[in-house]
Amino acid sequence: MAGIEVTALHKRYPDGTVAVDQVDLSIGHGELFVMLGPSGCGKTTTLRAIAGLERQTTGDIRIGDTLVNDLPPAERDIAMVFQFYALYPHLKTRDNLAFPLRAEGLPKQEVHARVDEAARLMRLGPLLDRRPRQLSGGEQQRVALARALVRRPRAFLMDEPLTNLDAELRADMRTEIKHLQGELGATMVYVTHDQVEAMSLGHRIAILNKGRVEQIGTPLEVYDRPASLFCAAFIGSPPMNLIEVEVADGKLHGQGGLVLTPPPGLPRDRRLVAGVRPEALEVTAPGAEGSIPARVVSAEWLGDEIIYVVDHGGQRDVRVRMPPTNRFAADAKVGLRHSGGTPAVYDVRTEELVA
Amino acid sequence: MAVSVDEAVSTGPARDNPPPARRLGGRGRSALEVALLTVLAVVMLFPVLWMIETSIKENRDVYAIPAKFFDFTVTLEHYRDVFVAPDGGRSALSVSFLNSVVVAGVSTVLATVLGVPAAWAYSRFAVKAKKDQLFFILSTRFMPPVVVVIPIFLMYRQVGLIDNKLGLILIYAAFNVPFTIWMMKGFVDEVPAEYEDAAMLDGYTRLQAFWKFTLPLLVPGIAATAVFALIFSWNEFVFATFLTSSDSVRTAPPAIAGLIGGTTTDWGLVAAASVVFALPVLVFAYLVRRHLIAGVTLGAVRR
Numbered sequence: 001m002a003g004i005e006v007t008a009l010h011k012r013y014p015d016g017t018v019a020v021d022q023v024d025l026s027i028g029h030g031e032l033f034v035m036l037g038p039s040g041c042g043k044t045t046t047l048r049a050i051a052g053l054e055r056q057t058t059g060d061i062r063i064g065d066t067l068v069n070d071l072p073p074a075e076r077d078i079a080m081v082f083q084f085y086a087l088y089p090h091l092k093t094r095d096n097l098a099f100p101l102r103a104e105g106l107p108k109q110e111v112h113a114r115v116d117e118a119a120r121l122m123r124l125g126p127l128l129d130r131r132p133r134q135l136s137g138g139e140q141q142r143v144a145l146a147r148a149l150v151r152r153p154r155a156f157l158m159d160e161p162l163t164n165l166d167a168e169l170r171a172d173m174r175t176e177i178k179h180l181q182g183e184l185g186a187t188m189v190y191v192t193h194d195q196v197e198a199m200s201l202g203h204r205i206a207i208l209n210k211g212r213v214e215q216i217g218t219p220l221e222v223y224d225r226p227a228s229l230f231c232a233a234f235i236g237s238p239p240m241n242l243i244e245v246e247v248a249d250g251k252l253h254g255q256g257g258l259v260l261t262p263p264p265g266l267p268r269d270r271r272l273v274a275g276v277r278p279e280a281l282e283v284t285a286p287g288a289e290g291s292i293p294a295r296v297v298s299a300e301w302l303g304d305e306i307i308y309v310v311d312h313g314g315q316r317d318v319r320v321r322m323p324p325t326n327r328f329a330a331d332a333k334v335g336l337r338h339s340g341g342t343p344a345v346y347d348v349r350t351e352e353l354v355a
Numbered sequence: 356m357a358v359s360v361d362e363a364v365s366t367g368p369a370r371d372n373p374p375p376a377r378r379l380g381g382r383g384r385s386a387l388e389v390a391l392l393t394v395l396a397v398v399m400l401f402p403v404l405w406m407i408e409t410s411i412k413e414n415r416d417v418y419a420i421p422a423k424f425f426d427f428t429v430t431l432e433h434y435r436d437v438f439v440a441p442d443g444g445r446s447a448l449s450v451s452f453l454n455s456v457v458v459a460g461v462s463t464v465l466a467t468v469l470g471v472p473a474a475w476a477y478s479r480f481a482v483k484a485k486k487d488q489l490f491f492i493l494s495t496r497f498m499p500p501v502v503v504v505i506p507i508f509l510m511y512r513q514v515g516l517i518d519n520k521l522g523l524i525l526i527y528a529a530f531n532v533p534f535t536i537w538m539m540k541g542f543v544d545e546v547p548a549e550y551e552d553a554a555m556l557d558g559y560t561r562l563q564a565f566w567k568f569t570l571p572l573l574v575p576g577i578a579a580t581a582v583f584a585l586i587f588s589w590n591e592f593v594f595a596t597f598l599t600s601s602d603s604v605r606t607a608p609p610a611i612a613g614l615i616g617g618t619t620t621d622w623g624l625v626a627a628a629s630v631v632f633a634l635p636v637l638v639f640a641y642l643v644r645r646h647l648i649a650g651v652t653l654g655a656v657r658r
Contacts, residue, residue: 013481053552074558086549088568100557 002064002154002187003029004050009059011045011211019045020056021211030185032178034202036192038234042211043191044159050189051157052076063154074103079148080157083164085140087132093143094119094128100151118146121180138169145177155187162197174200195235199223207231225344229351232275232344238307238319240275245345247272252345256313257292263342263355271348278321280340283308283328291335294318296328312336409626410434417622433627447602448628451610455632458520458606459588462527466584469528470535471577475565477536478543479551489540492533500530500593508597518600526594531584538583542576543569582643586636607632 004027011020020042027033035043048054050061052073061068068076079100087096097118101111119128122142132140141161148156161177162170178201181188192198198205199219207214207222207230215227226232232240245252245260247268252260260274284291294312301324308320308328318336328334347354408424409417416427440446476482477489507526508517516522546569554564592608599605605613611628614621 014483015481015485016483017481048552051552051556053555072560073552073556078556080552080556082549082552084547084549086547086553088550088553089572103558 003027003031004033004155004187004189005060005062006046006050007060007062009046009049009061010057011042011049011054012057018211020049023059023208023211023213025206025213025216027187027189030187032181032188032190032201032203034190034192034198034205035208036195036198036202036205036234037208039193041208043193043208046208047157047159047189047191050155051078051080077154078157079151079153079155080159081141081144081148081161083160085132085137085144085164087140087143087147089132092129092131093124093135096132096143097124097147097150100147104151114150114152118149121149122146137165138173141165141173142176145180149180149184155189156181158188158190160192161190163192163194170197177201195237199235207234209234225353226275227353229273229275229346232346236277238278238321240277241281241318242346243274243276243315243318244348245272245274252343255315256294258312258315258336258338259290260338261342263345265355266345267347267354270354272354273346273348274343275346276338276343277340278307278319280338280343281318281320282337282339283310283320283322283326284335284337286333286335288335288337291337294334294336296330296332296334298330299328310334310336406626406629409622410630411627412623414621414623433621433623434631436621436624437627437631448607448610448614448624450603451605451607452631454520454603454605455589455607458523458527459585462524462531462588463581463584465524465528466531466535467577467581470532470580471539471570471573472565473532474536474539475543475569478540479548489537492536496530496533500591504593504597507594511598517598518604520604522598523595523606526598527588527591531587534587535580535584538580539573539576542573542580546572579643582639585639589636 004025006023006025006027009020009023009025010018012018023042023046025033025046035046037043045054049056050063052068052071056069063076063078087093088099091099094115097115098111101114106114119125122145124143124146127135127139127143132143135143141164144161158177162173165173174197177188177190180186190197190201199222202219204216204218205222206216207227209230215222215231217225217227222231222235226235226240229242232242243254243258243260245254247253247262247266250262252262252272252274254260254274260276266272282291283294283296286293292312294310297309297311297317299309300307304324306322306324306326308322310318310320312318320336344353345355346352408427410433411429411431412423412427413430413432416423419427436446436448437452438446438449477485482488511517511519511522516525550568550572551561551564554568555561559567590608591606592612595606596609596612599609602610607628611625611632614625614628
């Protein structure tokens with residue numbers, strides 16, 4: 001296993017599109033590192049550049065101590081798992097697993113032993129003599145993972161491996177991948193557009209947007225203190241409420257009289273937006289202490305929680321997450337108050353976190 | 356996923372169309388439809404039927420008035436005449452059929468060999484102004500051949516390709532390459548690029564990955580495309596008429612047309628030659644009928 005260093009990566013296609021503008025990543029030895037972002041943000045291109053399937057325009061990629069810029073994919077000692085599994089359709093599971101080993105020219109016994117080991121690890125025993133066509137999506141993806149395992153690579157690259165599976169299977173495979181990664185202590189770079197996947201899998205998450213890294217941090221850091229307005233809107237479901245605020249007498253004042261505790265060190269001369277998570281707000285009975293008048297627009301009853309959408313003096317569609325015991329009907333007059341800690345505050349112009 | 360091309364394109368559209376009889380409602384409609392379709396089929400198929408009949412009639416029955424539909428003597432002498440000259444040697448027509456086979460075959464192979472890799476490249480790589488290039492390639496097919504036949508005649512005269520099989524092969528290939536690229540690009544798009552990526556991670560070069568993993572999955576598409584190209588080259592008349600003149604070079608379409616005219620026309624021979632000429636196309640079209648439909652509905656089914 002080895003760490004991966006990506007320095008000043010830039011990729012521009014011949015037709016002029018810039019897929020990756022500027023990306024720097026330092027992925028630790030044995031780390032499960034997730035690249036998260038909307039489609040077209042450059043996460044897949046970055047991964048493919050690490051794999052050697054795309055040649056970056058400028059920038060350096062190191063795997064372990066080796067500068068791999070000019071190495072073909074096969075010589076980078078990495079394995080990749082694809083969204084569409086990419087199992088060779090004409091080969092049985094057994095031969096699909098053995099294929100990369102045979103291509104390396106390993107002796108037969110070694111190939112056999114490694115295939116058996118990977119098959120045991122991914123519980124593929126009964127599937128070994130089937131062809132990809134005879135396997136379900138989940139089974140195919142397990143075979144694809146096993147095919148990555150048999151090579152004992154220095155790093156695993158995962159390109160949205162769970163996107164094509166249905167929801168239930170996806171959750172199972174997520175657990176399996178996390179378990180596997182921990183067991184092997186493998187360096188793993190995992191690309192996804194699904195924030196649940198990113199939050200539950202990643203040791204660290206890099207959020208990419210328009211070919212740049214917006215934020216790198218642990219799932220909790222990324223959730224609690226999104227580094228930019230983009231991250232604030234991207235992470236969390238329902239997303240963070242972005243409330244325009246002004247600083248006065250040591251407090252943050254939103255529209256309609258909403259009062260928030262300010263973080264220390266706020267600049268006074270700029271327009272500011274506070275990012276408030278839905279769980280940091282409370283819907284109360286009208287007129288409760290510290291609350292401002294508001295009206296319920298809609299309520300989503302999710303069983304374990306209720307998501308309220310409320311309007312209050314001038315600000316529309318504020319989302320509030322409440323326990324299911326607290327019930328207000330749509331259109332009810334209610335109170336709204338801030339109950340969480342200090343919110344993250346952003347500069348409207350630069351869209352970056354200021355405090 | 357392992358989507359084979361014929362699988363990907365053959366399911367789809369037919370499924371959710373209700374049968375037309377039910378859509379129109381009632382059995383009467385359905386009977387009317389059958390009647391209309393029968394009339395249409397008779398109108399469409401009569402010339403073909405008459406061609407086949409004429410080809411096996413004796414000459415006096417061909418000219419008989421009233422026309423004889425059933426009670427004529429069957430003869431195969433016209434078919435003999437297609438292949439054998441009156442003096443016992445090879446007939447000019449048989450030479451022209453052989454020319455057609457060579458010209459259509461070689462030009463199709465050429466178009467396929469050039470067009471398939473080009474389609475792969477356009478499908479897989481980010482090419483500068485890709486859409487414009489593809490449109491330019493397609494635009495060469497917009498023109499009817501008649502428009503360019505004179506300039507091509509003049510150019511060919513300069514380089515000595517007039518009355519030369521190579522000349523026809525080149526012009527047919529030039530017409531078929533754009534078609535091949537467009538058809539095949541659709542088929543290549545359907546094959547996930549991940550196969551090649553995986554193969555490259557396993558130590559193959561890009562070209563090897565294409566050759567070993569993508570190409571085998573493209574075979575049905577290549578077959579369909581090649582048959583289309585073959586049919587085009589086989590049927591082509593305008594260039595063949597203008598660019599060739601001697602019996603030893605001429606292909607079958609102008610040769611058959613050349614039988615008509617003069618003082619008398621041997622209709623039996625014309626009909627027999629036409630049947631022989633039509634047969635390969637019918638057989639090929641029948642063999643790849645599923646893929647022909649696939650080609651027409653290409654892009655209707657997404658994975």
